Amino acid sequence: MNYLAHMYLSCSDEDLIIGNMLVDMMNIKRLRELPEQYHKGFELHRLIDRYTDDHPMVKEATQKLRDHHRKYAPVVIDIFYDYVLSLEWERYSGEDIQEFCNGIYEVIKKHLHNLPEDIVIRLNKMIASNFLMTCSSPEAIRGVFDIIDGRARFTNSFSLATDDLLEDYEYYRDNFFKFFPDMIAQAGNYCELC
Numbered sequence: 699m700n701y702l703a704h705m706y707l708s709c710s711d712e713d714l715i716i717g718n719m720l721v722d723m724m725n726i727k728r729l730r731e732l733p734e735q736y737h738k739g740f741e742l743h744r745l746i747d748r749y750t751d752d753h754p755m756v757k758e759a760t761q762k763l764r765d766h767h768r769k770y771a772p773v774v775i776d777i778f779y780d781y782v783l784s785l786e787w788e789r790y791s792g793e794d795i796q797e798f799c800n801g802i803y804e805v806i807k808k809h810l811h812n813l814p815e816d817i818v819i820r821l822n823k824m825i826a827s828n829f830l831m832t833c834s835s836p837e838a839i840r841g842v843f844d845i846i847d848g849r850a851r852f853t854n855s856f857s858l859a860t861d862d863l864l865e866d867y868e869y870y871r872d873n874f875f876k877f878f879p880d881m882i883a884q885a886g887n888y889c890e891l892c
Contacts, residue, residue, distance in 0.1 A: 699746055699747070699750050699776055699779055699780070699881070700776045700777055700779065700780035700833055701719070701780065701829060701830055701832070702780045702783055702784060702799075702830050702831075702833065703746075703779060703780055703783050703878075703881075704718050704719070704743060704746060705718070705719070705798075705802045705830060706783065706790070706791070706798075707742070707746055707881065707882065707885040708739065708742065708885075708889075709885065709886065709889035709892075711889060711892065712805050712808070712809065713735045713736055713738065713739055714738060714739040714742050714889065714892065715739065715802060715805050715806075716736050716739055716805070716806065716809045716812075717732075717735075717736035717737060717738060717739015717740045717741075717742065717743065718739040718740075718742050718743045718746075719739070719806065719821075720732070720736065720739070720740070720813075720817070721739075721740050721743040721744065722743075723817060723820065724814075724817065728814070732812065732813070733812050736812075738892050741888075742885065742888055742889075745884065745885070745888055746881065746884075746885060749880075749881060749884050750776075750877075750881065751772065753877050753880060753881070755873050755874075755876045755877040756772075756775060756873075756877055758873065759775050759778075759869075759870060759873045760772050760775050762866075762869070763775065763862065766855045766858050766859075766862060767854070767855055767856075767858075767859065767862075768854075769852075770850070770854050770855075770856070773846065774843075774856075774859045774862070777833055777839060777842055777843065777859070778863050778870050778874075779870075779874050779877075779878075780832075780833035781833045781834065781839055781863065782870060782871050782874040783874070783878070784831065784833055784834035785834070785871075786871065786874075786875075789875075790878070790882075795831075795834075796831070798830075799828065799830040799831060802830060803825045803830075806821055806825060807825070810822075836860055836863075836864060839859075839860050839863065840860045843856040843857070843859045843860060844856070844857075
């Protein structure tokens with residue numbers, strides 16, 4: 699799952715939102731130095747990643763992409779799923795998607811004083827670019843895959859990924875529909891325990 703899904707699955711809890719957001723931005727040592735209030739969000743992020751990777755529908759979709767994307771297939775699926783979520787947002791939320799994103803940005807701004815300066819700078823840039831909507835259109839997804847391609851250490855086919863999605867969108871949408879309710883339930887159970 700990518701940023702939009704991770705934020706959606708944070709149960710509207712500010713500390714979970716911040717902790718969930720930061721896991722992919724900082725190493726474990728730096729995360730442990732952050733205020734204790736965010737640590738449950740770290741665990742939520744890892745639960746979401748593990749559950750996603752182990753779910754049969756995700757494995758099926760990942761397998762479908764193996765020929766083109768090999769070991770990067772799970773990365774491609776994460777982006778695809780955020781795209782589907784952004785297009786099918788009304789199925790999962792009664793709130794306007796941009797209003798949801800703006801609410802998350804306000805939460806992040808409210809907690810910046812607790813974060814290291816380099817992360818504050820990075821988050822401010824992300825907010826300015828409306829980063830939660832970076833997977834909401836084919837053009838935006840192409841841009842995301844171009845960025846990932848620039849960072850990848852190995853030969854990849856990220857240039858084909860957007861076309862793979864668009865050529866078989868109904869499959870990935872239906873696959874997501876079968877997976878995401880299970881993920882919502884898992885995240886909801888976790889949030890109830892916090």
